[in-house]
Amino acid sequence: MLGKGERRQRALDALDELRKALRLALGAAAARRQNAQTTKDQLEFEQSVMQLGLSRARLDPHITELRGRPALARTWDKVIAERDELYRGWHPEGPGKLRALVAQAADGAAGLPWPDWLGKVGTDAGGTAPELWRVGTAVVEEAPVHDEFPVAVPLLDRAHLRVNSAQDGRSVVDSLVESLLLRVMSYFRPGLVKVHLWDIGHLTGSLPNLQPLTAGGLLTIHDPTRLDDLLADMAGHIRRVHAKAMREGETSLRSVCVAKGERVEPWRIVVLFGNGERLPDEQQRELQRVARTGIDAGVSLICVDVPLSANSPLETIVFTDPQNATTSMTGPGVRFRPDDAPDGSLASRAAATIAQDLIARRGKPRTFDDLLPPRLGTHSSRDELRAPVGFAEGVPVEVVLGDATPHALIAGPSGSGKTNFLYAMLGGLAARYAPSELELYLLDFKEGVSFAGLAPGRKDPSWLPQARLVGVNVNTDREFGLALLRFLTEELARRADAAKRQEVTKLAELREADPEGHWPRIVAVIDEFQALFGGRDRITQQATVLLEDVARRGRSQGIHLVLASQDIAGIEAFWGKPAVFEQCTLRIAMPKARRVLTETNNAAFSLPRWHAVINHDSGVHHGNQVAHIPDASAKGTFDRLQTRLWETWQSAAPKLFDGAHQPLLADASDFDEPTGPLLGQVIDVGCRAAVMDIDAVPGRNLAVIGTATADALAIMESITFSLARRHPAGSVDFSIWCAVPALRERVTRLAKILTAIGHSVDHRTDEEIADLVPASGERPRYILFFAVDSAHQWLERKQPPAMRSKLDDLRALLKNGPANHVHTFGWWRGVGRMKETLGFGGVDDIGAWVALDVQGAELNAIAAGQIIDWSPRPKRAIFFDKSIHSSPDVIIPFDTVGTE
Numbered sequence: 001m002l003g004k005g006e007r008r009q010r011a012l013d014a015l016d017e018l019r020k021a022l023r024l025a026l027g028a029a030a031a032r033r034q035n036a037q038t039t040k041d042q043l044e045f046e047q048s049v050m051q052l053g054l055s056r057a058r059l060d061p062h063i064t065e066l067r068g069r070p071a072l073a074r075t076w077d078k079v080i081a082e083r084d085e086l087y088r089g090w091h092p093e094g095p096g097k098l099r100a101l102v103a104q105a106a107d108g109a110a111g112l113p114w115p116d117w118l119g120k121v122g123t124d125a126g127g128t129a130p131e132l133w134r135v136g137t138a139v140v141e142e143a144p145v146h147d148e149f150p151v152a153v154p155l156l157d158r159a160h161l162r163v164n165s166a167q168d169g170r171s172v173v174d175s176l177v178e179s180l181l182l183r184v185m186s187y188f189r190p191g192l193v194k195v196h197l198w199d200i201g202h203l204t205g206s207l208p209n210l211q212p213l214t215a216g217g218l219l220t221i222h223d224p225t226r227l228d229d230l231l232a233d234m235a236g237h238i239r240r241v242h243a244k245a246m247r248e249g250e251t252s253l254r255s256v257c258v259a260k261g262e263r264v265e266p267w268r269i270v271v272l273f274g275n276g277e278r279l280p281d282e283q284q285r286e287l288q289r290v291a292r293t294g295i296d297a298g299v300s301l302i303c304v305d306v307p308l309s310a311n312s313p314l315e316t317i318v319f320t321d322p323q324n325a326t327t328s329m330t331g332p333g334v335r336f337r338p339d340d341a342p343d344g345s346l347a348s349r350a351a352a353t354i355a356q357d358l359i360a361r362r363g364k365p366r367t368f369d370d371l372l373p374p375r376l377g378t379h380s381s382r383d384e385l386r387a388p389v390g391f392a393e394g395v396p397v398e399v400v401l402g403d404a405t406p407h408a409l410i411a412g413p414s415g416s417g418k419t420n421f422l423y424a425m426l427g428g429l430a431a432r433y434a435p436s437e438l439e440l441y442l443l444d445f446k447e448g449v450s451f452a453g454l455a456p457g458r459k460d461p462s463w464l465p466q467a468r469l470v471g472v473n474v475n476t477d478r479e480f481g482l483a484l485l486r487f488l489t490e491e492l493a494r495r496a497d498a499a500k501r502q503e504v505t506k507l508a509e510l511r512e513a514d515p516e517g518h519w520p521r522i523v524a525v526i527d528e529f530q531a532l533f534g535g536r537d538r539i540t541q542q543a544t545v546l547l548e549d550v551a552r553r554g555r556s557q558g559i560h561l562v563l564a565s566q567d568i569a570g571i572e573a574f575w576g577k578p579a580v581f582e583q584c585t586l587r588i589a590m591p592k593a594r595r596v597l598t599e600t601n602n603a604a605f606s607l608p609r610w611h612a613v614i615n616h617d618s619g620v621h622h623g624n625q626v627a628h629i630p631d632a633s634a635k636g637t638f639d640r641l642q643t644r645l646w647e648t649w650q651s652a653a654p655k656l657f658d659g660a661h662q663p664l665l666a667d668a669s670d671f672d673e674p675t676g677p678l679l680g681q682v683i684d685v686g687c688r689a690a691v692m693d694i695d696a697v698p699g700r701n702l703a704v705i706g707t708a709t710a711d712a713l714a715i716m717e718s719i720t721f722s723l724a725r726r727h728p729a730g731s732v733d734f735s736i737w738c739a740v741p742a743l744r745e746r747v748t749r750l751a752k753i754l755t756a757i758g759h760s761v762d763h764r765t766d767e768e769i770a771d772l773v774p775a776s777g778e779r780p781r782y783i784l785f786f787a788v789d790s791a792h793q794w795l796e797r798k799q800p801p802a803m804r805s806k807l808d809d810l811r812a813l814l815k816n817g818p819a820n821h822v823h824t825f826g827w828w829r830g831v832g833r834m835k836e837t838l839g840f841g842g843v844d845d846i847g848a849w850v851a852l853d854v855q856g857a858e859l860n861a862i863a864a865g866q867i868i869d870w871s872p873r874p875k876r877a878i879f880f881d882k883s884i885h886s887s888p889d890v891i892i893p894f895d896t897v898g899t900e
């Protein structure tokens with residue numbers, strides 16, 4: 001067996017020999033020129049003969065006339081004699097050598113006559129492609145002995161082909177192209193070669209016998225008016241293939257495939273039928289670019305009557321009449337005839353057989369499980385995150401979050417499959433990257449619980465190990481989105497600091513410099529993120545600034561945003577400040593998505609159901625990859641993967657924030673060992689409780705303000721239960737005062753619980769309340785004073801002789817108590833009523849407050865000069881502690897049921 005290199009060399013040598021012989025024969029006149037300086041006529045004559053070629057010169061009337069002159073007749077005879085001499089030297093060996101060469105370089109369907117292979121399905125895996133593909137036969141014109149030899153052209157991975165038809169000779173060219181394509185398609189296992197067909201004159205009708213190939217996606221027919229799109233698709237494809245080859249450490253797709261022994265990415269043959277005229281400038285440039293870069297990416301062009309210059313390997317076949325042509329393979333003076341093509345019905349049946357084989361072998365449609373790797377969690381996120389999300393004709397289509405595409409924007413109308421897409425993507429990523437490589441923060445502003453299953457639930461105790469935070473039903477709690485962004489900017493700062501210390505700039509370098517550190521990539525998914533910008537308020541303002549910051553700096557620190565929305569167009573905040581939009585270079589368009597791709601890129605409109613356009617080039621056309629997204633929401637898909645992952649990796653459960661439910665006090669982690677009174681859960685990434693500081697310093701009293709009784713009671717009870725838990729029974733005293741009959745039952749129950757625990761309780765429901773307690777005692781005392789304003793009737797009574805009211809005593813208690821560990825937690829049903837109780841200057845003794853259904857403007861007076869921006873909403877409150885806050889925290893009162 002000859003080595004591939006050797007075989008190729010022999011092929012080249014034999015071709016060279018043929019070319020040399022012909023050149024010499026035809027160029028004999030040139031050789032004679034030096035010796036024939038004597039007559040200018042002879043020189044010109046020889047030149048003319050050389051330019052025309054012998055056979056044409058013989059028919060040329062002017063040459064014939066010149067040959068009548070004796071001097072030139074001698075020159076003519078000499079040219080013929082020299083040519084004959086040289087040809088005789090080549091003839092006995094040459095044709096035979098060429099036959100052997102073609103037999104070797106074009107094996108099987110690449111070179112044999114069609115009856116030997118047509119209708120059979122190829123089996124070659126495509127590690128390498130034949131060097132040559134037979135197209136016809138040739139004879140040397142004017143040769144003394146007419147010896148035919150086969151002509152074959154290089155194509156896949158080697159060259160492009162240009163064919164120029166003769167007038168009225170299109171059908172011959174069509175047959176030639178059709179036969180060539182059939183050879184290629186029949187050589188390999190179906191699916192390894194894809195043909196794109198564009199005909200300037202027709203939408204359908206060209207190469208009719210190959211139409212059955214469209215069924216398997218092996219042939220794509222392009223709109224005659226959309227050559228731009230086809231060229232852009234190819235340019236995008238070439239770029240992606242180059243990037244893929246580079247990742248494998250190779251320079252061309254061919255070397256990747258040779259190394260693997262199989263074709264990892266189908267060849268593309270782009271067949272363009274033109275009308276002989278140059279394409280418009282822009283298209284011509286794009287075509288030349290595809291020609292220049294395509295070969296290494298497995299893209300070959302067959303240009304029929306489309307001018308194309310040779311800036312890359314290019315062979316030509318130029319028809320001089322409908323049957324005869326010259327070719328760049330054989331040079332001038334050699335007449336080429338295309339092989340006879342098979343009968344149309346045979347060709348079309350063969351095409352159908354190839355397509356059916358592919359369809360049969362693809363088997364069932366690809367599913368969610370096909371997105372998963374054979375082994376879980378083996379990938380490193382050092383340089384990027386990469387996972388398939390769908391399939392294009394059975395071939396996986398990936399998304400990449402990395403330096404070039406740090407963030408993603410996903411758009412599609414309701415029901416178009418955005419959430420499903422997110423699940424497909426999260427599944428692909430979670431199956432590849434272990435929790436030490438990837439952390440997920442998932443937020444859904446939609447009403448509903450789309451991500452809830454990723455956190456442990458009542459029905460399914462499993463969770464997604466990579467998930468750190470799951471936020472559902474956040475539609476009314478925009479602060480939670482803000483909190484997530486704030487958390488991400490803090491993490492950014494932490495990473496930037498660490499990078500600075502290590503004197504590096506990127507996550508990949510940081511991981512190298514600090515191999516022991518925990519530096520996973522973070523992906524924050526925000527579904528319906530436009531809700532963040534849902535008002536002309538402080539939250540929108542802050543969200544815009546934070547989102548911009550994360551988008552800009554996240555790239556180098558491995559923090560990636562995945563933003564999904566029904567309507568990108570509607571996000572006003574974007575249009576003034578395009579930074580976020582521009583940083584999202586990965587664009588995903590679901591069917592009928594608007595604005596997410598560039599304005600001239602309409603791919604989303606014609607997208608079938610359950611498909612998406614995946615575009616890593618900011619939405620420009622050449623970045624389009626259309627993929628079918630498998631169902632990742634049905635039972636047995638993502639949920640099953642989650643269980644597997646959960647069983648594989650030990651990881652803490654993600655925090656779950658569910659805006660539709662009040663968190664249970666008993667479940668709050670801060671309730672295990674309270675450090676002070678718990679007021680509610682802060683709307684924050686940590687899902688921590690708001691805990692008030694109760695040092696023995698002045699002002700450490702708390703006011704709960706508002707008429708929302710259930711919420712007020714919940715807060716007062718949370719305070720009581722957490723304090724009761726904080727201190728051993730008997731080490732503190734409680735005062736539980738409530739003068740409102742309607743609340744008596746509930747408050748009495750609270751007192752009873754405290755007593756049952758073993759605490760001493762001073763429980764009062766009537767005018768005894770006015771007797772108050774001393775501002776200091778043996779043990780710390782917590783006074784829970786419900787509806788203070790309702791006790792005013794008794795507090796305001798003035799006592800003779802000093803005529804001092806109990807209200808004055810209460811003010812003194814608030815003023816002096818805290819320094820002696822006597823703290824009051826009072827509930828007032830309005831700001832005005834509270835001020836009445838406190839009197840002039842008394843507000844200072846209330847160091848912290850929780851406001852319920854009270855407008856922000858009313859609270860400014862008690863907020864140490866801060867402007868409070870708060871519109872009340874059910875089951876939410878704000879907590880402001882003058883000693884620590886510059887703006888209040890939004891909190892959710894705990895559900896205290898079952899706490900006892």
Ligand SMILES: Nc1ncnc2c1ncn2[C@@H]1O[C@H](COP(=O)(O)OP(=O)(O)OP(=O)(O)O)[C@@H](O)[C@H]1O
Pocket residue numbers: 412413414415416417418419420421446566610611629630631632633634
């Ligand atoms: N690729 C798919 N294959 C099969 N079914 C799908 C696919 N994508 C989505 N579906 C189904 O379509 C329905 C809507 O999908 P999904 O919830 O993902 O849409 P959406 O764009 O997020 O809509 P919305 O914004 O209204 O929630 C779901 O019932 C889902 O199971």
